[in-house]
Amino acid sequence: xxxxxxxxxxxxxxxxxxxxxxxxxxxxxxxxxxxxxxxxxxxxxxxxxxxxxxxxxxxxxxxxxxxxxxxxxxxxxxxxxxxxxxxxxxxxxxxxxxxxxxxxxxxxxxxxxxxxxxxxxxxxxxxxxxxxxxxxxxxxxxxxxxxxxxxxxxxxxxxxxxxxxxxxxxxxxxxxxxxxxxxxxxxxx
Amino acid sequence: xxxxxxxxxxxxxxxxxxxxxxxxxxxxxxxxxxxxxxxxxxxxxxxxxxxxxxxxxxxxxxxxxxxxxxxxxxxxxxxxxxxxxxxxxxxxxxxxxxxxxxxxxxxxxxxxxxxxxxxxxxxxxxxxxxxxxxxxxxxxxxxxxxxxxxxxxxxxxxxxxxxxxxxxxxxxxxxxxxxxxxxxxxxxx
Amino acid sequence: xxxxxxxxxxxxxxxxxxxxxxxxxxxxxxxxxxxxxxxxxxxxxxxxxxxxxxxxxxxxxxxxxxxxxxxxxxxxxxxxxxxxxxxxxxxxxxxxxxxxxxxxxxxxxxxxxxxxxxxxxxxxxxxxxxxxxxxxxxxxxxxxxxxxxxxxxxxxxxxxxxxxxxxxxxxxxxxxxxxxxxxxxxxxx
Amino acid sequence: xxxxxxxxxxxxxxxxxxxxxxxxxxxxxxxxxxxxxxxxxxxxxxxxxxxxxxxxxxxxxxxxxxxxxxxxxxxxxxxxxxxxxxxxxxxxxxxxxxxxxxxxxxxxxxxxxxxxxxxxxxxxxxxxxxxxxxxxxxxxxxxxxxxxxxxxxxxxxxxxxxxxxxxxxxxxxxxxxxxxxxxxxxxxx
DNA sequence: CATGAATGAGCATTCATTCAT
DNA sequence: CATGAATGAATGCTCATTCAT
Numbered sequence: 001x002x003x004x005x006x007x008x009x010x011x012x013x014x015x016x017x018x019x020x021x022x023x024x025x026x027x028x029x030x031x032x033x034x035x036x037x038x039x040x041x042x043x044x045x046x047x048x049x050x051x052x053x054x055x056x057x058x059x060x061x062x063x064x065x066x067x068x069x070x071x072x073x074x075x076x077x078x079x080x081x082x083x084x085x086x087x088x089x090x091x092x093x094x095x096x097x098x099x100x101x102x103x104x105x106x107x108x109x110x111x112x113x114x115x116x117x118x119x120x121x122x123x124x125x126x127x128x129x130x131x132x133x134x135x136x137x138x139x140x141x142x143x144x145x146x147x148x149x150x151x152x153x154x155x156x157x158x159x160x161x162x163x164x165x166x167x168x169x170x171x172x173x174x175x176x177x178x179x180x181x182x183x184x185x186x187x188x189x
Numbered sequence: 190x191x192x193x194x195x196x197x198x199x200x201x202x203x204x205x206x207x208x209x210x211x212x213x214x215x216x217x218x219x220x221x222x223x224x225x226x227x228x229x230x231x232x233x234x235x236x237x238x239x240x241x242x243x244x245x246x247x248x249x250x251x252x253x254x255x256x257x258x259x260x261x262x263x264x265x266x267x268x269x270x271x272x273x274x275x276x277x278x279x280x281x282x283x284x285x286x287x288x289x290x291x292x293x294x295x296x297x298x299x300x301x302x303x304x305x306x307x308x309x310x311x312x313x314x315x316x317x318x319x320x321x322x323x324x325x326x327x328x329x330x331x332x333x334x335x336x337x338x339x340x341x342x343x344x345x346x347x348x349x350x351x352x353x354x355x356x357x358x359x360x361x362x363x364x365x366x367x368x369x370x371x372x373x374x375x376x377x378x
Numbered sequence: 379x380x381x382x383x384x385x386x387x388x389x390x391x392x393x394x395x396x397x398x399x400x401x402x403x404x405x406x407x408x409x410x411x412x413x414x415x416x417x418x419x420x421x422x423x424x425x426x427x428x429x430x431x432x433x434x435x436x437x438x439x440x441x442x443x444x445x446x447x448x449x450x451x452x453x454x455x456x457x458x459x460x461x462x463x464x465x466x467x468x469x470x471x472x473x474x475x476x477x478x479x480x481x482x483x484x485x486x487x488x489x490x491x492x493x494x495x496x497x498x499x500x501x502x503x504x505x506x507x508x509x510x511x512x513x514x515x516x517x518x519x520x521x522x523x524x525x526x527x528x529x530x531x532x533x534x535x536x537x538x539x540x541x542x543x544x545x546x547x548x549x550x551x552x553x554x555x556x557x558x559x560x561x562x563x564x565x566x567x
Numbered sequence: 568x569x570x571x572x573x574x575x576x577x578x579x580x581x582x583x584x585x586x587x588x589x590x591x592x593x594x595x596x597x598x599x600x601x602x603x604x605x606x607x608x609x610x611x612x613x614x615x616x617x618x619x620x621x622x623x624x625x626x627x628x629x630x631x632x633x634x635x636x637x638x639x640x641x642x643x644x645x646x647x648x649x650x651x652x653x654x655x656x657x658x659x660x661x662x663x664x665x666x667x668x669x670x671x672x673x674x675x676x677x678x679x680x681x682x683x684x685x686x687x688x689x690x691x692x693x694x695x696x697x698x699x700x701x702x703x704x705x706x707x708x709x710x711x712x713x714x715x716x717x718x719x720x721x722x723x724x725x726x727x728x729x730x731x732x733x734x735x736x737x738x739x740x741x742x743x744x745x746x747x748x749x750x751x752x753x754x755x756x
Numbered sequence: 757c758a759t760g761a762a763t764g765a766g767c768a769t770t771c772a773t774t775c776a777t
Numbered sequence: 778c779a780t781g782a783a784t785g786a787a788t789g790c791t792c793a794t795t796c797a798t
Contacts, residue, residue, distance in 0.1 A: 569782090571782085571783080597785095602783080602784090603783060603784040603785055604784085604785060604786090605783070605784055605785065605786095606782085606783060606784075606785095609782070609783070609784095
């Protein structure tokens with residue numbers, strides 16, 4: 001919306017990742033953003049609102065990116081999940097601060113239930129995909145939420161590993177490899 | 190060591206889990222522990238030292254529990270890993286505050302690199318197991334650290350899922366199931 | 379002068395009475411007045427100037443109303459004072475916000491000495507009336523300023539009492555009654 | 568209670584009288600009191616609580632002083648009221664900061680209704696005296712609250728006048744004089 | 757004249773830490 | 778060892794005021 005708002009968001013994201021939420025004062029954010037201390041509160045009612053807005057926007061942006069060009073519902077479950085896996089990783093690697101921020105704060109008490117629910121709702125399409133997969137018998141009998149947990153967990157472990165690697169030459173291969181490990185594991189017997 | 194120290198540790202653990210680290214004042218910890226505000230600083234030089242001590246002790250306790258009765262090095266890789274998986278889950282479910290605390294803070298900037306390294310060192314025995322497995326060709330070609338990441342990720346996702354379930358009847362089955370998914374996935378082709 | 383100025387004055391008066399001076403931000407005044415935040419400072423150099431202008435205008439308006447139709451100097455002291463008493467009460471009851479505002483702020487440090495003196499000067503005609511009365515021996519020996527203090531004090535107490543009454547049926551009687559109490563008290567023995 | 572508390576109370580009283588409530592920062596109070604900024608909040612939860620505590624204590628102290636040696640209920644109404652008039656004036660002149668503070672803030676929005684009611688309750692004994700006087704027919708027919716309003720108003724006007732006088736030689740006489748003016752006025756015809 | 761986004765000094769309040777008892 | 782009153786630096790937030798449009 002506003003250029004100043006963007007500067008504040010970028011500065012907050014950077015500092016939160018580097019020093020944590022509580023070790024980052026609103027004054028530090030304003031300074032890093034190159035605006036006055038009062039300006040932050042022009043765009044965000046409070047520090048907490050800033051955090052929650054950051055979280056919402058991050059989750060929504062990622063969900064939107066993942067959903068883009070999603071293979072039609074008619075496609076095979078594995079095709080759809082592979083798309084999600086790849087796109088999520090791509091987004092995370094291209095937005096490292098955003099990704100680290102949401103990883104760091106997704107379990108923090110600063111994210112209100114409201115924000116968490118809103119973020120969850122933008123990933124509802126994943127639930128649909130999985131439900132369909134379970135119904136079609138392509139997945140070993142498993143709770144839908146457990147499946148999502150395992151999927152995100154392995155994806156997250158892979159992204160973090162890839163991010164910390166020196167060379168970025170074989171990122172794609174690692175991602176494909178771990179995806180296939182995961183699918184081999186959960187495939188219906 | 191001291192009874193007061195134990196009370197402080199228990200109070201801190203409880204409050205950190207319930208309200209987060211920064212929302213828990215040392216005064217609140219002292220009150221919950223039933224000691225004076227100054228007493229906390231008799232046992233811990235600072236709040237940060239308290240956190241780090243808590244983290245170290247937690248990780249060490251868990252590592253010790255997991256290592257107990259570990260099948261001899263001669264045993265099959267899967268046997269050893271299953272032992273670790275089960276013991277880790279058992280410990281986590283029996284010490285929910287400890288487990289949640291270490292999960293919450295393992296990625297936080299409050300844990301110093303020193304502490305993190307010390308904690309990692311108490312899990313070195315896991316690395317040995319895995320290295321051996323890789324050498325023996327029982328695992329699909331994979332980086333040792335990636336393997337550990339995936340292993341812990343899947344284990345953590347399972348524990349969290351199980352912890353949040355209403356009924357505790359089928360905990361064991363879920364744990365066995367996700368372990369076998371994981372092993373099926375990473376087994377050498 | 380300007381319509382916007384009037385809106386600002388009215389809004390300020392209302393909010394100052396309802397929430398006090400310091401609890402009323404210039405932004406709130408502007409909003410209540412339906413103008414932009416900058417507009418207030420077009421008409422008043424500062425918030426303090428607004429307060430003082432409000433006070434001056436209020437006092438002058440009241441003084442002008444009281445002086446209107448004032449019985450000639452030749453009239454009896456009591457006749458003149460009764461006129462003042464009645465007119466002041468009428469004005470106060472018809473302009474409750476103005477009256478409460480000036481009551482609230484007449485002793486506040488926000489009213490500068492300059493403004494206070496200016497306000498006092500618009501009530502100089504009262505001093506003349508009283509001086510004349512003292513000279514003519516109609517008043518028990520008393521300091522002029524003490525007399526004015528007692529007069530205003532009793533008038534103010536009556537107005538406040540009447541304003542807070544539910545029914546407005548007997549306002550006039552109460553006003554006449556307290557006036558006569560006052561005059562009986564201070565009459566020359 | 569505590570020496571520090573006393574210092575804070577005295578400093579607050581002084582500064583509030585001199586510069587008003589909102590122009591006095593808690594830091595300024597602490598500095599004037601010779602304590603650290605945090606110490607104020609050790610004794611008062613907030614600035615507002617400090618104000619209200621000051622107001623309550625002031626009103627209670629004054630009420631206690633006025634009630635001391637109060638002529639027995641059997642005494643004449645005028646004897647009782649004269650005692651109150653004198654003692655109230657004495658207290659006000661001996662505690663000028665306290666008196667000015669309570670005068671300044673009795674109508675301010677910072678005094679909560681709770682505090683105001685508590686203060687009023689410590690002056691209930693005045694109501695009893697007046698009710699008795701009205702019943703005995705010693706007062707011109709008048710609402711009890713109106714009487715109290717007039718009484719306090721005239722007393723306040725006198726105290727303020729006396730306080731601002733240069734010489735303090737004839738304080739007593741002025742006080743007696745205005746009291747008799749007042750009583751002459753309200754006496755039953 | 758009028759606007760309202762932007763400013764930044766100022767403030768109330770918190771809380772980790774100390775130290776005299 | 779243990780206490781808890783006292784400290785004061787640090788922080789989130791407000792708001793009177795300015796100025797480019």
